[in-house]
Amino acid sequence: xxxxxxxxxxxxxxxxxxxxxxxxxxxxxxxxxxxxxxxxxxxxxxxxxxxxxxxxxxxxxxxxxxxxxxxxxxxxxxxxxxxxxxxxxxxxxxxxxxxxxxxxxxxxxxxxxxxxxxxxxxxxxxxxxxxxxxxxxxxxxxxxxxxxxxxxxxxxxxxxxxxxxxxxxxxxxxxxxxxxxxxxxxxxxx
Amino acid sequence: xxxxxxxxxxxxxxxxxxxxxxxxxxxxxxxxxxxxxxxxxxxxxxxxxxxxxxxxxxxxxxxxxxxxxxxxxxxxxxxxxxxxxxxxxxxxxxxxxxxxxxxxxxxxxxxxxxxxxxxxxxxxxxxxxxxxxxxxxxxxxxxxxxxxxxxxxxxxxxxxxxxxxxxxxxxxxxxxxxxxxxxxxxxxxxxxxxxxxxxxxxxxxxxxxxxxxxxxxxxxxxxxxxxxxxxxxxxxxxxxxxxxxxxxxxxxxxxxx
Amino acid sequence: xxxxxxxxxxxxxxxxxxxxxxxxxxxxxxxxxxxxxxxxxxxxxxxxxxxxxxxxxxxxxxxxxxxxxxxxxxxxxxxxxxxxxxxxxxxxxxxxxxxxxxxxxxxxxxxxxxxxxxxxxxxxxxxxxxxxxxxxxxxxxxxxxxxxxxxxxxxxxxxxxxxxxxxxxxxxxxxxxxxxxxxxxxxxxxxxxxxxxxxxxxxxxxxxxxxxxxxxxxxxxxxxxxxxxxxxxxxxxxxxxxxxxxxxxxxxxxxxxxxxxxxxxxxxxxxxxxxxxxxxxxxxxxxxxxxxxxxxxxxxxxxxxxxxxxxxxxxxxxxxxxxxxxxxxxxxxxxxxxxxxxxxxxxxxxxxxxxxxxxxxx
Numbered sequence: 001x002x003x004x005x006x007x008x009x010x011x012x013x014x015x016x017x018x019x020x021x022x023x024x025x026x027x028x029x030x031x032x033x034x035x036x037x038x039x040x041x042x043x044x045x046x047x048x049x050x051x052x053x054x055x056x057x058x059x060x061x062x063x064x065x066x067x068x069x070x071x072x073x074x075x076x077x078x079x080x081x082x083x084x085x086x087x088x089x090x091x092x093x094x095x096x097x098x099x100x101x102x103x104x105x106x107x108x109x110x111x112x113x114x115x116x117x118x119x120x121x122x123x124x125x126x127x128x129x130x131x132x133x134x135x136x137x138x139x140x141x142x143x144x145x146x147x148x149x150x151x152x153x154x155x156x157x158x159x160x161x162x163x164x165x166x167x168x169x170x171x172x173x174x175x176x177x178x179x180x181x182x183x184x185x186x187x188x189x190x
Numbered sequence: 191x192x193x194x195x196x197x198x199x200x201x202x203x204x205x206x207x208x209x210x211x212x213x214x215x216x217x218x219x220x221x222x223x224x225x226x227x228x229x230x231x232x233x234x235x236x237x238x239x240x241x242x243x244x245x246x247x248x249x250x251x252x253x254x255x256x257x258x259x260x261x262x263x264x265x266x267x268x269x270x271x272x273x274x275x276x277x278x279x280x281x282x283x284x285x286x287x288x289x290x291x292x293x294x295x296x297x298x299x300x301x302x303x304x305x306x307x308x309x310x311x312x313x314x315x316x317x318x319x320x321x322x323x324x325x326x327x328x329x330x331x332x333x334x335x336x337x338x339x340x341x342x343x344x345x346x347x348x349x350x351x352x353x354x355x356x357x358x359x360x361x362x363x364x365x366x367x368x369x370x371x372x373x374x375x376x377x378x379x380x381x382x383x384x385x386x387x388x389x390x391x392x393x394x395x396x397x398x399x400x401x402x403x404x405x406x407x408x409x410x411x412x413x414x415x416x417x418x419x420x421x422x423x424x425x426x427x428x429x430x431x432x433x434x435x436x437x438x439x440x441x442x443x444x445x446x447x
Numbered sequence: 448x449x450x451x452x453x454x455x456x457x458x459x460x461x462x463x464x465x466x467x468x469x470x471x472x473x474x475x476x477x478x479x480x481x482x483x484x485x486x487x488x489x490x491x492x493x494x495x496x497x498x499x500x501x502x503x504x505x506x507x508x509x510x511x512x513x514x515x516x517x518x519x520x521x522x523x524x525x526x527x528x529x530x531x532x533x534x535x536x537x538x539x540x541x542x543x544x545x546x547x548x549x550x551x552x553x554x555x556x557x558x559x560x561x562x563x564x565x566x567x568x569x570x571x572x573x574x575x576x577x578x579x580x581x582x583x584x585x586x587x588x589x590x591x592x593x594x595x596x597x598x599x600x601x602x603x604x605x606x607x608x609x610x611x612x613x614x615x616x617x618x619x620x621x622x623x624x625x626x627x628x629x630x631x632x633x634x635x636x637x638x639x640x641x642x643x644x645x646x647x648x649x650x651x652x653x654x655x656x657x658x659x660x661x662x663x664x665x666x667x668x669x670x671x672x673x674x675x676x677x678x679x680x681x682x683x684x685x686x687x688x689x690x691x692x693x694x695x696x697x698x699x700x701x702x703x704x705x706x707x708x709x710x711x712x713x714x715x716x717x718x719x720x721x722x723x724x725x726x727x728x729x730x731x732x733x734x735x736x737x738x739x740x741x742x743x744x745x746x747x748x749x750x751x752x753x754x755x756x757x758x759x760x761x762x763x764x765x766x767x768x769x770x771x772x773x774x775x776x777x778x779x780x781x782x783x784x785x786x787x788x789x790x791x792x793x794x795x796x797x798x799x800x801x802x803x804x805x806x807x808x809x
Binding site: 245246247248249251252258259261265266267268269270271272275278279280281282283284285286287290307308311 | 503504505507509513514515516517519523538652654657661669
C-alpha cells in the first residue's frame, strides 16, 4: 500500500499540522512516511501545502507531481492541484470559499464543511481535524487507535488536553462527509 | 646625597638585576622595524601574563597585519586568525574554555576596518576577553596604505595628497565607540613610546586581565603607536610626530573603567 | 528497539549534534536551515550536555568562532545555506590550511546570488573543489534521508578528527525541511580535554603546559619552502582520505543497462525513476555517492565497461557530471539532466530525459 497525498490551503488553516498528525499516525502503524512542506515567505497569508506519503515500503521521492489524494482548503489550491490527482484518485475539499468547483469526471470528489462544522464546535482550531476525519473515512490508511497515538506524538504535552476535542472533530468529519462523485472500487472500501 | 642614584658602572659592579626579559618572549629576532612599538607592547603583555602566573591558561589570537607572526614571539599557545576575525575566534575559544584567559592582539586595519563588526559584536556580547589594539594610523605590513585611523591630511600610499575627509571619511575612534556598549567593562587608550607611558600601559593590561579573571566583560586596551617606516620618518622623528599629532586626536587615558 | 519519531531533517541533525557530544554550535539564521539553531536554542543543550550554542552576528563571525573553538580541540559545528556558505568560505579555507577539524552543514538552496530559498544542488563545485582559496579539500557527505541527516553528524566528527580536516554535510532544502521517520542515536558524552588529547593527539591550543612545546594554529608560512612542505602534507592526507573514506550506495545496479548518478534529494527522485523505468522494461540503476569528496570514481569506472550510459541527475546546470566524465574515461556515454533555481524535476520528466538523451540516440 502506498498513499500519496497533497494537502493545500492558506497558511494558518492547519495544513501542515494535519499532515504531521497523519504522518505520525502512519509511523504508529509501523509504516514508512514522509512529510514534505512548501516552505518560505509564501506561507504567511499565502498558500501552504504539504505532501504526505504513507507506504508499506521505503519511500523513494518525497516530492511528487501527481497524487492519490488531494485535500484542498482554498480556491488557489483547487486551481493548482485539481489536475494533479491521478485518474481514479480522490479530491476532498472544504467548499467554504470555493467558487469554481472541480470539473474532473475521472476522480472521486467529496466535500466536507470543515470551517463551518468547526465553528459549531465553538473553535476554529479543529477544522483541519474535521477534514482529516472525512479523508480517513474515505481512505482509512491508518487505524483510529494509531491516529490517537499520532495526536499524542504530534501535539506538545501542554496541548494534550485538546486531544479529545480533536478526536471528536475527526468523528464529525467522518459523519458529515458528502460524496459528490464516486469512482471508488467497492473492493478498496473498508 | 650621591648614594641614592647609582651610576651604570656601580649597577654592573653590584650584579643587580635591573631588567630581565620575560620567559614568555621567545629568543628569536622580532620581525618588526627598529623603533616600532610592537616589541614593547608584546613585552609588557607577556610580562603581565607571567606576573599573574597564568601562562599555562592563556591562549592568544594573532591578527593579520604587522603582528601576524605574534605567535612566533610569544611563548604561549596561540591561534592565527583571518583578517579582522580575531574577536570571533577569541569568542569561540572563550566559549569552550570559559576558565582560560583569552586575548586578541590586533592592529587598526584589522580591528577598526575589516573587523569592525566582529569587534563591536564581541564587545556588545561582553565577551570576557582582552583586546589589545595597536593604533598606528596606517597599514604597516602591506606598505603604508591609509588606515581607518589615519589622521586628516595625513599622507599614505593610498592617500598620497593627505587624507581628505570629504571623500575618505574621518579617522575612527573605535575605542570610544565600543566604550558606550554595556558589555565593555574597561576601555582605555595608552601609549608605549616613552617609559612613563609604558608603565601605565602595562598597568592597564594588567587591569584588563584581572577583569577577565573576575568575569567583568570585555576590556579593550588601545595603544597609540608609531610606524616610522609607514610614516616615512626616523624612529625618533616618528615618536615626536606621534606626540604632536596622534595624541591630539587620540587622547590618552581611561575612556571607561 | 529504539523509538521511531517524526522529525524534520534540520531538527534531526540538531538533535544528533547534541547526542554526538558536540561541544559547540555557532550559526547565523538563513532559510532553509534556521530550524537547526532554533531547535538548539529551544533544547538548551548547555543544560543537557554542556554544549554551547551561540547566534553570531554574521556567517563570517560564526565560522571564525568555529575556528577558535575547533582549534581548542573541541567538537564544533556550524550550519548555513548557500549564500551563507559563500561567506564562510574564507574561514573554511583557513581551517583546511590550519588543519582544524569541524563540521560545516550546507542546506543548499538555488543560486547564484541571493537566488531562491527553494532546494538546490548548485554548490557541488563549491563543496568539492574549493569554494575558498587554495589547494584544499573538505570531506563532503551527502545525506538523502532524514535518518542520514542525523547519522552523518557523528560520522562527520569522526572523520574530521581522524584526519584533522573540516567535514561538510551537503544537504538541500528538501531534506532539511521534510519530516521522516528517524531513529535517533544514543547520547554520547562530551569528551574531556584529557580524552581528546589521548584520542587525537596534543595539537590543540589548550594552554601551554610545562611538559610540551607551545601549540600554534596557523595556516601562514611566509617561507615558500616550508609552505610547500605543508601543502605536500595536506595533499598526502587527501590521498589517504580518498583511499579510505569513499562511500556510496548502489540501487539495482547489478543488472542495469543505464545508471543514474545522483545524490541527496535527486537520488530520492531517481529511486522513483528506477521504478517507473523498470515498469516499462528499462533496466535502470542508481549509483548514489554518499561522499561527494572523495568521489566514488572507481565503481563508476568499473560500470563504464558494462553499461550503455550514465545520466547525472542534479539540481544544477551540470556539476557532478564532470566528475562522472572523468571516471568514465570516455568508455560510455555520459549525459546530465537538471533543473535549476529551486525547481525540482519530477521522476517522469527525468525518465523522459534519460530515454531521449541515452536511448533514442543509441
